Amino acid sequence: MDTLLEPMEAKLAAALPEDAGWQFEPKWDGFRCLVFKQGDTVSLVSKSGKPLARYFPEVAAAIAALRIEQVALDGELLIPVGSALSFEALQMRLHPAESRVRKLAAETPARLMLFDCLWAEGEDIADRPLAERRTALEAFHAAHRSAMLRLSPFTEDRAVAQRWLAGAGGALDGVVAKRRDEPYRPGERAMLKVKRLRTADCVVGGFRYASKKREVGSLLLGLYDEAGLLHHVGFTSAIAAADRAALTRRLEALVEAPGFTGDAPGGPSRWSTERSAEWQPLRPELVAEVRYDHVTGRRFRHGTAFLRWRPDKAPRQCTMEQLGEEARPGIVDAALARA
Numbered sequence: 001m002d003t004l005l006e007p008m009e010a011k012l013a014a015a016l017p018e019d020a021g022w023q024f025e026p027k028w029d030g031f032r033c034l035v036f037k038q039g040d041t042v043s044l045v046s047k048s049g050k051p052l053a054r055y056f057p058e059v060a061a062a063i064a065a066l067r068i069e070q071v072a073l074d075g076e077l078l079i080p081v082g083s084a085l086s087f088e089a090l091q092m093r094l095h096p097a098e099s100r101v102r103k104l105a106a107e108t109p110a111r112l113m114l115f116d117c118l119w120a121e122g123e124d125i126a127d128r129p130l131a132e133r134r135t136a137l138e139a140f141h142a143a144h145r146s147a148m149l150r151l152s153p154f155t156e157d158r159a160v161a162q163r164w165l166a167g168a169g170g171a172l173d174g175v176v177a178k179r180r181d182e183p184y185r186p187g188e189r190a191m192l193k194v195k196r197l198r199t200a201d202c203v204v205g206g207f208r209y210a211s212k213k214r215e216v217g218s219l220l221l222g223l224y225d226e227a228g229l230l231h232h233v234g235f236t237s238a239i240a241a242a243d244r245a246a247l248t249r250r251l252e253a254l255v256e257a258p259g260f261t262g263d264a265p266g267g268p269s270r271w272s273t274e275r276s277a278e279w280q281p282l283r284p285e286l287v288a289e290v291r292y293d294h295v296t297g298r299r300f301r302h303g304t305a306f307l308r309w310r311p312d313k314a315p316r317q318c319t320m321e322q323l324g325e326e327a328r329p330g331i332v333d334a335a336l337a338r339a
């Protein structure tokens with residue numbers, strides 16, 4: 001364990017594999033985290049290689065307290081808030097003030113969901129098949145059981161995994177498939193991930209021009225709340241190049257303030273940039289159907305895929321109810337139950 005490994009990654013697939021030899025696991029909605037302990041030294045490392053220990057001191061302390069000299073684990077940092085997992089709570093940890101981070105760590109402690117073991121019993125086992133590494137992981141978890149260290153469930157039954165995927169709701173990011181006979185392959189897309197994608201009909205409340213072009217770059221999407229306010233919930237930039245010129249003319253004919261009457265683009269956010277405030281407001285007349293994967297804080301977490309225009313849909317019918325929280329599957333309750 002002389003160097004920090006890159007995490008094994010997954011490539012997107014349309015469906016779960018049907019042939020034998022696969023292990024299926026929930027794709028948790030959290031921060032990917034490699035964990036290394038060597039003597040008194042503990043490292044928590046993000047998927048991009050950035051250190052995470054200062055943002056999750058309670059997890060680092062729990063690893064440091066383990067009565068084991070060396071271990072390397074792969075997992076996901078999660079924060080349960082009430083009856084749900086909160087990605088927003090994870091994002092709030094990325095704060096420059098240590099006092100703020102420690103306050104949040106005490107109020108909403110994180111949990112580490114473990115799904116692989118790379119070093120155990122004083123030996124590097126990353127080159128062993130997943131089936132053997134899983135056995136080592138289960139032995140580690142049994143020996144160091146706690147409420148903070150969780151063991152991610154798995155199944156070899158595709159039908160069970162399909163049920164997880166169908167009931168993913170906002171608790172899971174999908175399902176991951178791994179070959180049970182393969183070693184850990186750091187930095188490679190050696191797993192498959194299948195996401196549950198959903199659709200929503202949104203009002204186009206504004207748009208941004210493409211960089212250095214007088215042509216539409218992205219559509220700004222909105223949904224109405226119960227009070228009749230139109231809130232910015234995300235964007236789509238999946239516009240065919242052949243359609244951009246005509247769409248730009250169509251949008252420019254609709255430019256009219258305010259565009260959004262509730263939360264607007266470029267509002268207070270630690271992620272805002274100078275360019276994020278440069279947008280054109282539109283009369284709320286156009287409705288677009290988009291495909292999305294996750295919602296965080298009443299917003300699409302990632303860019304959405306444009307599917308089609310909905311001239312048959314009245315803008316006022318495009319409400320926040322489409323993003324309503326779904327019941328989480330029982331697998332989440334089982335995995336997060338008290339140790």
